[in-house]
Amino acid sequence: MSNPDYDLVIVGGGISGAAIAKTVVEQSAKNKKFPRILILEAGRATALSADKYDTYVEAYHEALIKVPNSPYPASASAPQPDVLDIRPLKDAHGKPKIGDQGYFVQKGPMPFGSDYARSLGGTTLHWLGTTLRMLPNDFRMNETYGRGVDWPIRYEDLKPYYERAEWDVIGVAADVDHQYYPGIEDDDPKKYFRSKNLEKFKNGVYHFPMEEIPSSYLDQYLAKHVDGMTITLPGMDRDEPDHEFTIRISNTPVARNSTPTTPDYKVVGAAGNADRGQRCEGNSSCIPICPVQAKYNALKTLYELIVRYPYQLKEGEKEGQRARVDIRSQCVATEVMHDDGKVTGLTYKTYYDDGFKPTDHTVTARTYVLAANAIENATLLLASNNAANRSDQVGRNLMDHPLLLTWGLLPENVGAYRGPGSTSGIPSFRDGDFRDARTAFRVEIGNWGWNFPENTPYTTVLDLVGGGEDGKAQFYGKALRKRLGEILPRQFRIAWELEQDPEARNRVTIDDRYRDALNKYRPVIEYDLSDYVKASLPWAAEASRQLFAQLGMAEKRRRPTYETGDYSHYDADDASVVQYEGETYCVRGAGHVVGTHRMGDDPTTSVVDSHQRSHDLPNLFIAGCGSMPTLGTSNPTLTMTALALRTGDKIAEELSK
Amino acid sequence: MGNSTPPTPKQIFAELSVELTGFDRAELAGTGMIDTYYDTLLRMIGEREAGQLLRFASEALDKDRTEKMNGTAFRPAVIDSPRFGPVAVSLIKLWYLGMWYPLPAVYRDLFGSTADDVGHVVSGQGYREGLVWVAAGAHPMGGKPPGHGSWAEPPSLLNPTP
Numbered sequence: 140m141s142n143p144d145y146d147l148v149i150v151g152g153g154i155s156g157a158a159i160a161k162t163v164v165e166q167s168a169k170n171k172k173f174p175r176i177l178i179l180e181a182g183r184a185t186a187l188s189a190d191k192y193d194t195y196v197e198a199y200h201e202a203l204i205k206v207p208n209s210p211y212p213a214s215a216s217a218p219q220p221d222v223l224d225i226r227p228l229k230d231a232h233g234k235p236k237i238g239d240q241g242y243f244v245q246k247g248p249m250p251f252g253s254d255y256a257r258s259l260g261g262t263t264l265h266w267l268g269t270t271l272r273m274l275p276n277d278f279r280m281n282e283t284y285g286r287g288v289d290w291p292i293r294y295e296d297l298k299p300y301y302e303r304a305e306w307d308v309i310g311v312a313a314d315v316d317h318q319y320y321p322g323i324e325d326d327d328p329k330k331y332f333r334s335k336n337l338e339k340f341k342n343g344v345y346h347f348p349m350e351e352i353p354s355s356y357l358d359q360y361l362a363k364h365v366d367g368m369t370i371t372l373p374g375m376d377r378d379e380p381d382h383e384f385t386i387r388i389s390n391t392p393v394a395r396n397s398t399p400t401t402p403d404y405k406v407v408g409a410a411g412n413a414d415r416g417q418r419c420e421g422n423s424s425c426i427p428i429c430p431v432q433a434k435y436n437a438l439k440t441l442y443e444l445i446v447r448y449p450y451q452l453k454e455g456e457k458e459g460q461r462a463r464v465d466i467r468s469q470c471v472a473t474e475v476m477h478d479d480g481k482v483t484g485l486t487y488k489t490y491y492d493d494g495f496k497p498t499d500h501t502v503t504a505r506t507y508v509l510a511a512n513a514i515e516n517a518t519l520l521l522a523s524n525n526a527a528n529r530s531d532q533v534g535r536n537l538m539d540h541p542l543l544l545t546w547g548l549l550p551e552n553v554g555a556y557r558g559p560g561s562t563s564g565i566p567s568f569r570d571g572d573f574r575d576a577r578t579a580f581r582v583e584i585g586n587w588g589w590n591f592p593e594n595t596p597y598t599t600v601l602d603l604v605g606g607g608e609d610g611k612a613q614f615y616g617k618a619l620r621k622r623l624g625e626i627l628p629r630q631f632r633i634a635w636e637l638e639q640d641p642e643a644r645n646r647v648t649i650d651d652r653y654r655d656a657l658n659k660y661r662p663v664i665e666y667d668l669s670d671y672v673k674a675s676l677p678w679a680a681e682a683s684r685q686l687f688a689q690l691g692m693a694e695k696r697r698r699p700t701y702e703t704g705d706y707s708h709y710d711a712d713d714a715s716v717v718q719y720e721g722e723t724y725c726v727r728g729a730g731h732v733v734g735t736h737r738m739g740d741d742p743t744t745s746v747v748d749s750h751q752r753s754h755d756l757p758n759l760f761i762a763g764c765g766s767m768p769t770l771g772t773s774n775p776t777l778t779m780t781a782l783a784l785r786t787g788d789k790i791a792e793e794l795s796k
Numbered sequence: 797m798g799n800s801t802p803p804t805p806k807q808i809f810a811e812l813s814v815e816l817t818g819f820d821r822a823e824l825a826g827t828g829m830i831d832t833y834y835d836t837l838l839r840m841i842g843e844r845e846a847g848q849l850l851r852f853a854s855e856a857l858d859k860d861r862t863e864k865m866n867g868t869a870f871r872p873a874v875i876d877s878p879r880f881g882p883v884a885v886s887l888i889k890l891w892y893l894g895m896w897y898p899l900p901a902v903y904r905d906l907f908g909s910t911a912d913d914v915g916h917v918v919s920g921q922g923y924r925e926g927l928v929w930v931a932a933g934a935h936p937m938g939g940k941p942p943g944h945g946s947w948a949e950p951p952s953l954l955n956p957t958p
Contacts (some may be wrong), residue, residue: 197920200921203895356947356951420942420943421945422938424937430938430939430941554951558948590937596929600889601889601897604885604889607900610902612881615815615818616815617818624953628934
């Protein structure tokens with residue numbers, strides 16, 4: 140490999156790849172080194188200009204069924220999972236059945252309930268934007284609770300990278316004083332966030348780059364009624380005492396633009412249209428799309444790279460005087476070629492969608508990064524003659540945050556359907572000694588009524604108007620308008636997001652029978668919940684009952700009637716049904732695809748080291764949520780970004796040698 | 797209509813829409829959707845059948861207005877009618893949600909409908925102008941943003957009685 144095509148090739152134009160590219164460019168520049176970087180993206184580059192981004196918004200408005208991937212069309216050459224493809228994995232006789240109607244081949248026993256986007260910008264196009272850091276014990280689950288595995292790094296190790304992710308890549312809005320987390324030193328958020336960067340943060344007193352996004356009227360209503368209440372949850376048996384939790388509504392750190400906390404911080408607006416999206420305007424559609432890009436997406440970082448470091452040299456410019464970044468979309472990586480303990484090249488197919496045959500390419504580089512999403516990374520490695528898989532952990536330990544939804548009709552108007560998807564949560568259950576017996580969970584308060592569990596407001600309109608066999612409108616005219624005004628603003632829902640523990644049996648594999656239009660392997664997924672996870676379902680349900688009772692919603696109700704009460708219910712024929720101790724629950728995916736190439740110090744039990752470097756192939760980094768050994772209760776994107784910055788530093792250091 | 801010129805079919809359609817939705821003429825005109833939804837009605841059930849609906853609706857609304865019957869003529873003539881009731885249901889949903897919901901089989905067995913009578917979002921604008929968002933005191937998800945921090949303010953509608 141005397142003359143590689145590039146210094147660095149990155150597979151995947153999402154947040155991880157973008158953050159690594161940006162870091163490598165910026166850190167290398169400090170050593171007067173100017174790398175040439177290629178980013179290969181499987182999906183389309185529809186939205187790298189603001190006017191094209193608007194076509195995504197229009198597609199969302201016109202979509203018949205509005206799901207996270209509605210705005211983002213996929214090609215058969217780079218298909219993507221869709222939550223609409225999730226079906227029960229049982230036939231009419233209750234026998235197990237493979238679900239292969241979508242992109243995923245779901246072998247069950249439960250369907251994997253999450254999706255991701257294969258478009259330039261990746262799944263940050265439709266993430267909610269929650270940017271919670273992990274808690275200290277999340278990094279040492281085995282040491283503290285005898286569960287899962289420990290990370291090779293600790294919270295304090297990752298802290299400086301969290302800070303850079305919050306300031307330099309994502310842009311986070313939050314107030315340190317309003318973070319009420321369990322499991323932190325002296326219950327003091329100031330200590331949890333204390334920075335070692337004394338140059339930037341005087342006396343180490345940390346602050347976020349932007350002021351917190353205001354808590355919704357709903358959050359304020361809840362705080363008035365439940366702040367300080369105690370929720371008591373039963374132990375499993377006589378030996379385990381009851382556990383008590385004090386409820387405190389906590390404003391959530393988010394990747395949404397607001398007012399800078401310091402004049403030095405420059406708010407990053409829409410890609411290609413910086414004046415737009417300077418502040419969150421309350422479009423109430425973070426998922427599936429922020430119409431103004433006030434919420435961070437990776438297009439912003441990618442756009443910055445191609446504008447500042449275009450691959451094409453301008454007239455008079457000479458090679459080696461500045462970094463150069465090349466982004467190629469509709470390029471699907473097909474194999475990581477490796478020999479003698481190192482990667483020797485990468486093959487990919489470029490597709491055209493116009494009837495022209497896909498073309499084959501090979502590219503070489505000094506260093507390679509896979510940052511194509513946890514499931515895509517694993518599939519590619521398995522398809523590459525089992526690359527980087529001496530540990531047999533590639534594809535294993537697939538995790539998500541299974542969500543239990545509970546919802547009810549409040550006695551008063553709380554102004555539902557306004558504001559970002561969530562502005563606050565209840566962190567009380569994120570850590571505690573109960574984690575030796577059952578999983579921790581985070582409570583996300585939803586601002587969009589019953590949109591998630593019941594597809595409202597559609598269903599509420601249909602319930603009231605009626606039709607069908609009878610053919611007669613039940614409510615119409617002024618009575619309909621008034622009744623909707625009485626019901627919709629009172630709709631309330633909570634998501635109880637359960638930490639999933641790593642299990643070798645939850646895995647992605649490949650199978651010759653299942654391939655896509657480019658003849659690339661489709662992910663074959665086996666997925667289930669452990670008893671450790673399931674044991675928290677009755678807890679979440681019980682916590683919900685106590686909370687709902689405090690809010691005056693104790694009565695069980697069901698649509699199509701609308702009266703104050705608890706509307707939570709789980710149907711036994713749902714695709715994601717879970718039976719536990721005689722009770723039926725349904726869980727939803729959180730879109731948090733984690734764990735398929737976990738990091739660790741031991742090459743026999745982990746795929747990458749703490750820098751996300753392959754134990755087996757040292758010039759290969761496998762980056763993203765797949766590297767996380769355990770998940771904690773934080774939405775994983777912020778942690779993934781912090782890890783990407785750490786990886787970027789390492790690559791820059793090596794390329795500078 | 798209060799003058800000697802007979803109303804046009806589109807004017808009757810607007811008047812019918814006011815009765816069905818509970819939104820006044822100015823509010824409906826403000827959505828910019830009257831023309832589109834009038835065309836949608838014609839596409840779904842054909843011009844002749846739409847003409848019949850508008851004729852019966854117009855007569856009933858006139859009667860309610862001139863004889864101060866407070867809707868008692870409109871309900872049996874349109875809402876309770878096997879011929880016009882199901883169309884009214886779809887029109888209400890159209891106005892509130894921007895989406896056309898197909899007519900029921902029992903209706904088609906008697907009166908038929910066109911091949912266009914399938915579920916669809918009429919347009920992005922129709923979605924954004926869905927009356928449900930106004931009725932909820934909100935704004936369409938993904939459109940007409942009310943501004944930074946607006947969600948922290950008390951909602952626009954008064955507290956309803958539970």
